[in-house]
Amino acid sequence: xxxxxxxxxxxxxxxxxxxxxxxxxxxxxxxxxxxxxxxxxxxxxxxxxxxxxxxxxxxxxxxxxxxxxxxxxxxxxxxxxxxxxxxxxxxxxxxxxxxxxxxxxxxxxxxxxxxxxxxxxxxxxxxxxxxxxxxxxxxxxxxxxxxxxxxxxxxxxxxxxxxxxxxxxxxxxxxxxxxxxxxxxxxxxxxxxxxxxxxxxxxxxxxxxxxxxxxxxxxxxxxxxxxxxxxxxxxxxxxxxxxxxxxxxxxxxxxxxxxxxxxxxxxxxxxxxxxxxxxxxxxxxxxxxxxxxxxxxxxxxxxxxxxxxxxxxxxxxxxxxxxxxxxxxxxxxxxxxxxx
Numbered sequence: 001x002x003x004x005x006x007x008x009x010x011x012x013x014x015x016x017x018x019x020x021x022x023x024x025x026x027x028x029x030x031x032x033x034x035x036x037x038x039x040x041x042x043x044x045x046x047x048x049x050x051x052x053x054x055x056x057x058x059x060x061x062x063x064x065x066x067x068x069x070x071x072x073x074x075x076x077x078x079x080x081x082x083x084x085x086x087x088x089x090x091x092x093x094x095x096x097x098x099x100x101x102x103x104x105x106x107x108x109x110x111x112x113x114x115x116x117x118x119x120x121x122x123x124x125x126x127x128x129x130x131x132x133x134x135x136x137x138x139x140x141x142x143x144x145x146x147x148x149x150x151x152x153x154x155x156x157x158x159x160x161x162x163x164x165x166x167x168x169x170x171x172x173x174x175x176x177x178x179x180x181x182x183x184x185x186x187x188x189x190x191x192x193x194x195x196x197x198x199x200x201x202x203x204x205x206x207x208x209x210x211x212x213x214x215x216x217x218x219x220x221x222x223x224x225x226x227x228x229x230x231x232x233x234x235x236x237x238x239x240x241x242x243x244x245x246x247x248x249x250x251x252x253x254x255x256x257x258x259x260x261x262x263x264x265x266x267x268x269x270x271x272x273x274x275x276x277x278x279x280x281x282x283x284x285x286x287x288x289x290x291x292x293x294x295x296x297x298x299x300x301x302x303x304x305x306x307x308x309x310x311x312x313x314x315x316x317x318x319x320x321x322x323x324x325x326x327x328x329x330x331x332x333x334x335x336x337x338x339x340x
Contacts, residue, residue, distance in 0.1 A: 058092055098113075
């Protein structure tokens with residue numbers, strides 16, 4: 001069992017413990033049972049419907065090989081590399097470059113890329129991002145994040161019930177009195193939010209590493225993260241702003257455009273993620289002077305396309321100075337996107 005898996009299990013157990021404790025404060029043993037039933041019911045509903053709900057809330061449009069041939073072929077090839085079934089492919093009509101994955105299991109999964117991502121990133125960078133999202137599916141992170149969001153929602157609901165009880169004379173079943181009620185009402189939801197964010201950050205690091213393995217070059221993803229972060233800093237994502245609860249699903253925080261490795265961030269610090277990807281590339285022998293070889297083309301029926309521009313932006317990987325990840329990725333050949 002990996003450290004990330006162990007940490008995720010401990011954090012999920014912590015959230016479940018908070019939920020059961022709140023149920024006990026509301027109604028003793030009967031309250032604990034009710035809390036478990038509520039959480040179970042919400043999880044069953046989320047298991048079967050969360051992907052459809054999220055995609056609809058984000059305004060995603062499903063595409064196929066005819067409507068988005070290059071993106072579809074890219075996802076198909078990366079899925080084969082990852083030994084995954086072909087997921088449904090969606091496009092989000094947003095100028096902010098970003099992407100996410102959803103679905104209850106690899107057989108019922110979807111990946112979504114924004115129009116901003118396809119317009120601003122090169123083919124290799126898009127491949128890195130799609131590989132990251134497929135890694136989430138492979139690791140079953142989409143299900144884990146659905147469960148954590150559901151438990152957090154149940155804790156918030158119980159906190160509202162306790163607040164209602166407090167306004168109307170308190171709760172006789174609460175052995176801790178008014179102090180215990182106040183702690184449950186205000187501290188428990190905050191603790192659930194912190195745990196949810198910690199799980200999200202843990203899964204992002206693992207998805208970066210597995211995504212680098214799937215696409216074959218971690219530097220592609222490192223360069224993509226840099227560009228996405230730059231875009232998220234300046235370009236709003238209206239769909240995500242309307243439904244901020246889904247922000248943790250994106251590869252980069254779509255709300256504030258920045259993240260810090262602290263208790264209140266849904267994503268790891270981007271620079272830390274890039275650093276780990278560069279280290280992964282170096283371990284694979286893809287950094288430094290040995291990184292001059294032409295990269296393998298992904299998702300294009302026309303083969304390698306050195307210097308070939310495309311209407312999705314076609315910016316050369318690593319064209320911006322001072323970007324360590326981008327410069328190293330640029331040394332991989334600087335291919336431009338074939339999106340047509």
